[in-house]
Amino acid sequence: MHLAPGSLSPVRTLFAVFAALALGASASTAAATPIPQVAHAPVPHPAGKYCAADLSDQKTTCFRTEEDLASYGSTLASVPLVSVYNWINYGQGGGYTIYYGDRGCTATTSDVDYNIPGLTHPYTSSNPSGILENNTYSSVSTYTAQTCDIKLFDGANYTGASSEWIDRCTHLGGSGTGDCPSVNWYDRAGSYQLS
């Protein structure tokens, strides 16, 4: 008796997959969708150490970040006059205030273009952490376009000793180098004038 050998020949079925490439397909008709611009309104914060002091309306507004300050500053009609820094070398980490005004300064320093009688005003809150601007300036820099120089006074209301006119100075410690004063004005100014 024959038993038919069970010849189990696997049948291999090959499935060929053809990728049909649509050559010359019509260009996408979907126009590039503009990415919506998320309006980033800078949010003031009373303890922010990056501040704008606008002398045209005596309004001081502080922010947590430099980006927010810059964004806010770009909305002002006023022009930047001078930046005053809590740290030397215009150190951003210590915070700073940009003073704005409605005009630049005249070319001569024989006049006074702006008076800032006290550095607790228009500062009404902390910068940073409870420190008022009085006796905090360690470096200062005026904005070239507005041609102002700054004169520092020890006390409020332009009392006490005063510095010469300074265009910019990285360290108010009295080095006399560049436009820096030759006597110490580090953490000393209590009021100032611009011309």
Ligand SMILES: [Ca+2]
């Ligand atoms: Ca002082």
Ligand SMILES: [Ca+2]
């Ligand atoms: Ca002037």
